Amino acid sequence: MASSVSWSIAAVTVLFLIMQVLAGRDFYNILGVSKSATTNQIKKAYRKLARELHPDKNRDDPEAAERFQDLGAAYEVLSDPDKRKVYDRHGEEGLSKGDMGGDPFSSFFGDFGFGFGMKEQEQEVPKGGDVIMDLDVTLEELYSGNFVEVVRYKPVAKPAKGTRKCNCRMEMVTQQLGPGRFQMMQQQVCDECPNVRFVPEEKLLEIEIESGMRDGQEYPFVAEGEPHIDGEPGDLRFKIKQIKHKKFERRGDDLYTNVTISLVDALAGFEMDIKHLDGHKVHIVRDKITWPGARMRKSNEGMPNYENNNVKGSLYITFDIDFPKGTLSDEVRADLKKLLNMESKHTVYNGLQGF
Structure with a gap:
């Protein structure tokens, strides 16, 4: 009697495992999205997981390639409205068997070592070339x-x-x-x-x-x-x-730009707004003398970090001075020296000091 019960339990267990194989893979679980997820949510989840699970980044994991293939199969089905409808109604078994690859019975019995006359190792499936654009x-x-x-x-x-x-x-x-x-x-x-x-x-x-x-x-x-x-x-x-952008240069997550100001603004200070990449204004205030090549750093105004969009780099602004052209009269030059309270200073050097 006990032997009969054991055989019944074993038969039920095997039947349960077979039904699991027939049910196919849970594509929603593989992508980590709900069954009500939109196409854009599915695409975003796939892009994120594709970066994390790519075999090139997980060379030490023997199952990385298989997980990446499952991810690709899940995306191929759920991103296609027609295939997704069939999958939602009938599961993976309802899809074209040739497309999703593999006989579930063969996979099941193969895992337990029962060959039933089949080849011990399937021949590697050839693959077409990758296209990079x-x-x-x-x-x-x-x-x-x-x-x-x-x-x-x-x-x-x-x-x-x-x-x-x-x-x-x-x-x-x-x-x-x-x-x-x-x-x-x-x-x-x-x-x-x-x-x-x-x-x-x-x-x-x-x-x-x-x-x-x-x-x-x-x-x-x-x-x-x-x-x-x-x-x-x-x-x-x-x-x-x-x-290449006309106004900004990107270096990592930081942005760089140049601003040209007048000599008056360089000496007296100024306020201005810079139009950012998304249209918002970056406010700049200088209440001290600005020399040619002076640089200002505006934190959190750079590029968003790809892994965490809540973190942004910095915006670096370098100032150029637009000096007036022409000749000043002796009276104006005297007034400038008196106003600035500065004497003429001349230093001769070869430009390579410190190297």
């Missing part, structure tokens, strides 16, 4: 953020007439040379597959320019690269290229 972005967009739409003409496989050789691999074959004599050699073996042709199809990609992104940073689209006739497509990566 430069994306010109303004400093204003990198400061405030923006969404950019790009039209992508992606080659898509369509059925074609005839067949082709596919899934080619090297296998060991035995050849009889004579009575009792055999020779083993490697031979290429291919399957016959339906022929396909690649047809370009227009696809609209939405790229989120996040606040604080840096020049050279990459924005990935999983499986949007070059296709592979017998495998998976590569990835499409947009590389951020910051356009």
Whole structure:
């Protein structure tokens, strides 16, 4: 009786595990979003996790590549309204089996060591080439953020007439040379597959320019690269290229700019406003003499930090003096010396002191 109960418990456990496999992966949990999340929330969650879970940043973690693939699969489904509807109704099993990769029974029994005549190790799936494209972005967009739409003409496989050789691999074959004599050699073996042709199809990609992104940073689209006739497509990566700005220069999270003031303002002091990248005004007050090359630092007026937008760098303002042109009369020069209470001073040096 006890043995019968044990077998029943074991059978229920195995059935539960099989049902879990059939249910597929929880894409909402993988992305860390709720089932009511908007498309933009899903995209933002994916971009953040893609940076954290990328295999290049987790070389010591043997499961990093698998987690990154799960993340890409979750994003591919939940960012597509049609696929998301099917997934919400029927789970991963309701989607096209070939698209999401893998037979759940094979995966389940393989984990427990039951081969059932299957190969011990699946052949590595070939992958198409990655596509890297430069994306010109303004400093204003990198400061405030923006969404950019790009039209992508992606080659898509369509059925074609005839067949082709596919899934080619090297296998060991035995050849009889004579009575009792055999020779083993490697031979290429291919399957016959339906022929396909690649047809370009227009696809609209939405790229989120996040606040604080840096020049050279990459924005990935999983499986949007070059296709592979017998495998998976590569990835499409947009590389951020910051356009040179007319008024500001970025160095890390800090901004630099120059302001030209008159000689009167340099001597008497002044107030002014500088228009920032998002349109807000930065107020400047100088109540002391400003010399050519003087620099002012305005904290928290630089670029937002990419990892934490609540933290910003500094804005550094360097002042140039616009000296009046022409010649002053002897009377004006005398009045200036008297007003400034300064004597003429001349120092001769080679300009390289201190080096």
